[in-house]
Amino acid sequence: MILKTDGRIQVFDKEYFETKLPVGKKSGEPLFKSFVKKGEVCYSVKFSTHPAFENVRIIIRSSIDSNSNNLISGSSGNNSIRIYIASKRKDGSIDYSAKILRWITRYPGWDERILDQLSMYRKIALATGFCNTCGEFRSIRRRKDKKYYFAHCFGESCKDGYTDLGEIVDGL
C-alpha cells in the first residue's frame, strides 16, 4: 500500500510496488523476480519469451530499502526508481546498458511511468539484438558527445556495425 506522501513523493511498500509490475498476458504469472543489490530491492523483468533473450533482462531499481522493517521505498531526497538493461554473457559477466532515461520520480503516476519505460526498454532491447560474429547480446552505449544511443558489440574480433537507437529513445 501507499503509506504516506512525503512532499509529492509517495512512499509505498514492496508488496504494493509488485502489484504494479507486469504479469504474463495469458498466464497471469509475474514476469519479474526480485533480488537485492546494495541494500535496495531490485527486479529483473523478462520482456520476451523468445529463447534468444533468455539471458537479457530489464532491471528495475525500486528505491525500496531492503533493510527497512516493512520494505518501504525511500522518502523524498532518496533515490528514485531507475531502469536499465542487463545481459549475462557466456563467460558469466554482466553487461549493463547505459542509463537511457532520467530517473522516475515517485510522484503520483510513477506506476504508469514505469510501464511506459518498460515498453520503451523492450523496444530498445529488441532493436539491439545480437552480434553477428560472436552471438552475444550487443552493448547499449551513449555516444561521447551524448547525441545518441547506439548498439554495438565490442568483442575483439567482432565486426558488428553500430545501430542508432535514437529513434526509439527519442520517440517516447
Ligand SMILES: [Zn+2]
Ligand atoms: Zn560480438
